[in-house]
Amino acid sequence: MSIDASPPLGDTPDEEGGWxxxxxxxxxxxxxxxxxxxxxxxxxxxxxxxxxxxxxxTQGAWLLTAFLLVGAVSCPLVGRLADxxxxxxxxxxxxxxxxxxxxxxxxxxxxxxxxxxxALTGLLTPCLFLSYSLIRDVYPKRTVPLAVSIATxxxxxxxxxxxxxxxxxxxxxxxxxxxxxxxxxxxxxxVLIVLTTDESGVRTDGRLxxxxxxxxxxxxxxxxxxxxxxxxxxxTTPATLGCLIGGGILLGCWYVSARMxxxxxxxxxxxxxxxxxxxxxxxxxxxxxxxxxxLVLPLMCMTPEHLGLGYGFGVTAQGFAIxxxxxxxxxLVGGIIVGVLARRVPLRLLMATGLVMEVIAALLSAGVHxxxxxxxxxxxxxxxxxxxxxxxxxxxxxxxxxxQLQASAASIVAVAQSLVSAIVPIIAFALLNSHIAxxxxxxxxxxxxxxxxxxxxxxxxxxxxAIAAWALPRTIHQLELTDSxxxxxxxxxxxxxxx
Numbered sequence: 001m002s003i004d005a006s007p008p009l010g011d012t013p014d015e016e017g018g019w020x021x022x023x024x025x026x027x028x029x030x031x032x033x034x035x036x037x038x039x040x041x042x043x044x045x046x047x048x049x050x051x052x053x054x055x056x057x058t059q060g061a062w063l064l065t066a067f068l069l070v071g072a073v074s075c076p077l078v079g080r081l082a083d084x085x086x087x088x089x090x091x092x093x094x095x096x097x098x099x100x101x102x103x104x105x106x107x108x109x110x111x112x113x114x115x116x117x118x119a120l121t122g123l124l125t126p127c128l129f130l131s132y133s134l135i136r137d138v139y140p141k142r143t144v145p146l147a148v149s150i151a152t153x154x155x156x157x158x159x160x161x162x163x164x165x166x167x168x169x170x171x172x173x174x175x176x177x178x179x180x181x182x183x184x185x186x187x188x189x190x191v192l193i194v195l196t197t198d199e200s201g202v203r204t205d206g207r208l209x210x211x212x213x214x215x216x217x218x219x220x221x222x223x224x225x226x227x228x229x230x231x232x233x234x235x236t237t238p239a240t241l242g243c244l245i246g247g248g249i250l251l252g253c254w255y256v257s258a259r260m261x262x263x264x265x266x267x268x269x270x271x272x273x274x275x276x277x278x279x280x281x282x283x284x285x286x287x288x289x290x291x292x293x294x295l296v297l298p299l300m301c302m303t304p305e306h307l308g309l310g311y312g313f314g315v316t317a318q319g320f321a322i323x324x325x326x327x328x329x330x331x332l333v334g335g336i337i338v339g340v341l342a343r344r345v346p347l348r349l350l351m352a353t354g355l356v357m358e359v360i361a362a363l364l365s366a367g368v369h370x371x372x373x374x375x376x377x378x379x380x381x382x383x384x385x386x387x388x389x390x391x392x393x394x395x396x397x398x399x400x401x402x403x404q405l406q407a408s409a410a411s412i413v414a415v416a417q418s419l420v421s422a423i424v425p426i427i428a429f430a431l432l433n434s435h436i437a438x439x440x441x442x443x444x445x446x447x448x449x450x451x452x453x454x455x456x457x458x459x460x461x462x463x464x465x466a467i468a469a470w471a472l473p474r475t476i477h478q479l480e481l482t483d484s485x486x487x488x489x490x491x492x493x494x495x496x497x498x499x
Contacts, residue, residue, distance in 0.1 A: 071125025072418030129410030149339030167318030222247025285465025334387020354388025
């Protein structure tokens with residue numbers, strides 16, 4: 001593998017420079033792009049009840065799972081392409097592809113077509129790690145920690161207003177309007193990225209791994225299908241067992257392939273490092289817990305109160321904004337706190353603190369379903385924890401590996417984020433579909449016990465992440481690339497960092 005670590009292209013700020021108007025515009029553009037990723041989750045969650053009724057399906061989890069599965073499988077490939085061709089170039093390609101996916105969803109005549117559009121929109125997922133890897137390459141060194149924190153958790157700036165926007169669009173124009181909003185927004189942001197953000201000059205001449213990508217995607221898809229349709233088909237039927245066993249075999253083949261291929265899709269040697277592995281576990285847990293929490297909230301809050309299920313406030317999509325807005329604002333606050341404290345407080349403690357906040361908030365939400373004020377407070381606490389974690393993850397990755405490995409290492413973390421976020425909602429819906437209270441007017445309503453179990457599931461996932469974050473090493477030795485033999489394996493520590 002050849003490495004080009006020449007200075008970034010374009011009018012890049014000086015290494016020790018500070019903020020400039022163009023740099024601020026660049027950061028705002030990146031924040032808005034990542035905001036589209038956050039808003040995508042939020043709007044789909046709010047529109048989910050209407051979408052399920054329109055397409056007469058109970059497989060709502062696949063709206064998130066298809067998005068996240070493509071995101072998980074594409075992250076390593078996108079990371080490798082970014083290392084070879086430039087992070088901004090690949091970031092733009094992903095943005096345009098996501099816009100086309102949103103267009104397909106907006107025009108979807110049936111549910112499979114909608115799922116296909118959502119799957120293509122999943123290419124927004126790699127934009128998260130591409131953005132903070134790009135910041136690491138082209139921003140002045142002293143601005144990086146705060147810029148990364150704002151970019152990843154500063155997404156709360158617009159998520160405060162996004163629920164009101166989503167409610168207005170869905171209530172007044174129908175669920176398709178959220179996809180048209182994404183088409184327009186992503187197209188405009190692609191142009192702004194070209195105008196405001198420089199290309200990275202960091203390059204590695206790595207190879208692609210199409211066999212590994214095929215085995216990984218097929219294996220994961222088989223297992224996800226089995227988990228999703230197991231309650232409907234029966235857990236011991238040939239179809240369920242075939243998908244489950246076949247998926248497991250394919251994943252085993254991928255693992256063998258990853259150990260044999262010279263430059264695998266996911267470098268297990270990098271993943272084997274304690275700092276990277278534990279960050280990956282914590283990141284996956286954070287995103288998985290957050291997706292489940294955000295998934296069950298609109299189903300609970302938009303359920304009519306008169307049904308007497310023990311939960312439900314009967315709010316509209318616009319009315320749900322009063323529950324969602326505190327989440328976004330608290331996420332923003334948490335990210336800013338981490339950005340300010342990152343140089344003084346160990347990042348592993350900040351990350352662990354955020355995950356503990358999520359555990360507490362999810363457990364409290366599991367116990368209280370009919371008190372509006374208390375629930376809003378619990379949602380805010382969960383959002384604050386998300387902000388802590390969102391801002392800690394990229395800074396931990398930056399501390400763990402050299403610039404040439406940023407995209408590849410970050411893609412490993414992104415895979416975990418997407419995979420856990422894809423699997424846990426399917427488990428959540430499997431639990432909910434086992435606790436159906438009634439079906440009326442084409443709508444399915446779940447029992448109060450099912451809602452409680454899903455909140456507990458969110459807390460359990462977050463707890464796993466908190467343990468992983470606490471177990472991170474106190475001092476991280478930054479990994480370097482070998483410059484001979486064409487291998488991408490890290491061979492020594494470049495610097496010791498106290499994260």
